Amino acid sequence: MRPTARLLRALTLGLGLTLGCTADPEDFVHEDDAEEGDSQYGVSEAAAAPGVRVPASLALQGRGTFYLTFDDGPSARYTRRIMEVLARHEAPATFFFSGANIAGNEPIIREVHAAGHRVASHQWSHVIATSTQFTGFVTRERDALDRVLGAPHPRLFRYPYGAGSTAKETVLRASGYPDGGIGWNVDTLDWCFGSDAYCDKVPTAYRRDYVGWVVSEARRLGGGVMLFHDIQGITASNLDAILTRMEGLGYHFGALPSR
Template sequence: MQPQVIAQGRSDQSKIALTFDDGPYPQNTGQILDVLSLHRVHATFFVEGSEAQANPGLVRRELAAGHTVGNHSWNHPELTRLSPEQIDSQLSRANAAITRADGVTPQLMRPPYGSVNDQVKERIAAQHMTTVLWDIDTVDWKLPGVDAITNEAISKAHNGAIILMHDGGGDRSQTIQALPKIIEGLQAKGYQLVTVSELIASLS
């Protein structure tokens, strides 16, 4: 498989993908899934293998609700600082934990911190996954406030955007509160909210 890196979808289609990193976290992920279900929206969750192993029920719930589950490494190192063997281990351990949880092997991989180089891209491709980055960062992990998170997502929205948020890594109460406003604001602008898998499918 040739390395493929995606940071946005087609510019001529009014589709946007919401993505969530670092989960699943019991105190956050279920609430985010509830909001998505209420609004009948599908998203993409890039999960850490260690968290998937600790919380397999949440991974199953993500998949059962129609969301895409992707690989976000085993425990969130900067992959560009690792050897090829260490990268392979991070990817394969995470895939194994996710597959044990939901029976599906991820086809998408988001490198922690968005940190990539040719070696990382090649190792991801060798495990038959597409590298997924983003082009709108809500910076929700800095806890800038509900309005700031909401405004960042809506004001920078454009066709094919991939929006980065987090359901793991700490307190995500601001993200949870912002999510309904983001969904409603984007839909009011005429955007259809889809998974990254759907964005990629429309590129071919």
């Protein structure tokens, strides 16, 4: 196992973090060192790698609050369904939209913004960008979202696969994203539940219980940034049950700062 792969395994096992978006950790290389740390109430993930960690600058340390985030959309099939559920629960959310899915879905993006959610960037292409590609992928997506909204979108950015680096963080800040990459500490692993293929990231006891798995992770971590994907039907179908159970446990849903 390469050193970078060992690091990722340590992050995955030690911090309870996993890479979203079906990344294979063995293929994921980044430039930074990290150490294990306490993520019990983990939004202050100072030890996690850039891209995966939640920036301390967001000041989300309040326990018991969850910040709902949805990556990879917009989805003509699911994003509006998810918005309906969020409205029912009066829950704000952040949508990290992928540049490849903007064309044809512009009205959805404007509806997300009009509903009070954050329209945020998930890079122009859903790949692990090279350093050569990265600046263009950031600015192209930034400008595309601004054009759709007719105004600057909130300057929040999430790396595909959480694949950040110190060099990319510098590019992000120079491109107008003051916090760098916005990571997560609660991974729903929704993409693991959507196919017949076995996903060994989900404990066997929860393989047929997506709602139970997400609620158990919420209870284990107690608060923070929760990662979903609005391209996943299982999330659209089960979000209402998840939020209902979390409300029953006394949790609240917060909005990320609007940059």
